[in-house]
Structure formats: C-alpha cells, structure tokens
Amino acid sequence: MAKKACSIDGTMVGIFDHINLKDGIICFDCVKKLGFEKPLKNKKLLNDMTVDLVNAVLDGDLLLDDYIAEHDRMLTQATVQKLKDESAEKHQQESLNAPHCPKCGSKSLQVVGNHRKAFSVGKAIVGGALTGGIGTLAGFAGKKGKKVDVICMNCGKKFKM
Ligand SMILES: [Zn+2]
Ligand SMILES: [Zn+2]
Structure with a gap:
C-alpha cells in the first residue's frame, strides 16, 4: 500500500496512521500538535476540518475549543436544517455575505x-x-x-x- 503525505507537515503515513480531513489527510503527530490526545476518538471532529482550519489552529489563529464548540453548533444546525428545507438557500446566502x-x-x-x-x-x-x-x-x-x-x-x- 502506497504511503500518503500528511497535508499539514508532509509526513509520510500509511493507511492506519492518519485521519482524513475534509480536503486532505492528517498524521497522528499533527493531530496531537493540534491538541487532540486521542486521534481516533476525535475522528468525527477531524473529518470535518479542512487543511486551512488545521493550520489556523496550529498557527494560533483559532482555538481548538472554539472549533469544537462551533462544530457542535454546526451539528445542531444541521439537524434543524433537515427539518427546514428552505434554510439551505438562506445559509448559502449568508456565507456569501460573510x-x-x-x-x-x-x-x-x-x-x-x-x-x-x-x-x-x-x-x-x-x-x-x-x-x-x-x-x-x-x-x-x-x-x-x-x-x-x-x-x-x-x-x-x-x-x-
Ligand atoms: Zn502531519
Ligand atoms: Zn487581509
């Protein structure tokens, strides 16, 4: 199995020692640097992170706790959105106006x-x-x-x- 490069620091990793990000992969070292003690326990949180987001946390531009709080809010929001069809369009507009x-x-x-x-x-x-x-x-x-x-x-x- 070919090794892949961590999207954050370029470490070569195998299939069992990395976690997928939204738009890349992250090695366990980077996960720990990020502040997650147990990479696999926080898989879901990591899966929803982008490379930019990870870098923002590593650069100190974003607190990991804030991301986690925001992530929880996003999940709640997602549930609400499932119930409200019309909100999808609104949400898109909001991000354009951000x-x-x-x-x-x-x-x-x-x-x-x-x-x-x-x-x-x-x-x-x-x-x-x-x-x-x-x-x-x-x-x-x-x-x-x-x-x-x-x-x-x-x-x-x-x-x-
Ligand atoms: Zn890495
Ligand atoms: Zn600027």
Whole structure:
C-alpha cells in the first residue's frame, strides 16, 4: 500500500496512521500538535476540518475549543436544517455575505476602536474576532447600520465595513 503525505507537515503515513480531513489527510503527530490526545476518538471532529482550519489552529489563529464548540453548533444546525428545507438557500446566502478582508479575503476580522458606544455591543468581537464567529460580526455591523472600522487579523489591512 502506497504511503500518503500528511497535508499539514508532509509526513509520510500509511493507511492506519492518519485521519482524513475534509480536503486532505492528517498524521497522528499533527493531530496531537493540534491538541487532540486521542486521534481516533476525535475522528468525527477531524473529518470535518479542512487543511486551512488545521493550520489556523496550529498557527494560533483559532482555538481548538472554539472549533469544537462551533462544530457542535454546526451539528445542531444541521439537524434543524433537515427539518427546514428552505434554510439551505438562506445559509448559502449568508456565507456569501460573510464579511471578509477586501485584500486577502480572510474572515479573521476584528473591530477596532472601542471609543464609541456602539462597540460595547461588540465586546465579544473585540475580545476575540474568531470566537464570536462571522455571524456575530455581520449581525453587529448590519444591525447598527453604521460602518465600523475593521482590521484584518491576517494581513493587517484596515477597512470600513
Ligand atoms: Zn502531519
Ligand atoms: Zn487581509
């Protein structure tokens, strides 16, 4: 059986010492680096991760716990979606409208400058751009109807949203 390369660090692995990611594979070493003590126990979580997501966690851009929480929420959402046919289209629209950096396209955005009253609403966002999720940021910006200064956590570009 031919060995495959781990999509994260390129380690050559056999069929029994890696786990499939959504768009690649991950070796057990990388799984442990990620913070999962028991690779096989967290198979489902890993199966739903993309290579980008794994790299984001390894780079410290995303907390593993946040992913797990988000994953749970996604699963709940999926159940709800099964019951509601119409939500699929809505969901797609939402992801298209998700705020992102105009320069690099990253969705790791943070609201800057909390001198205005409105920003108290976005405390969660200021605390950690990723933990609140894109939805929070979008909802926040939309609800206020005001443009907010946002900084891209990836490339550092500042822009209004
Ligand atoms: Zn690896
Ligand atoms: Zn950017």
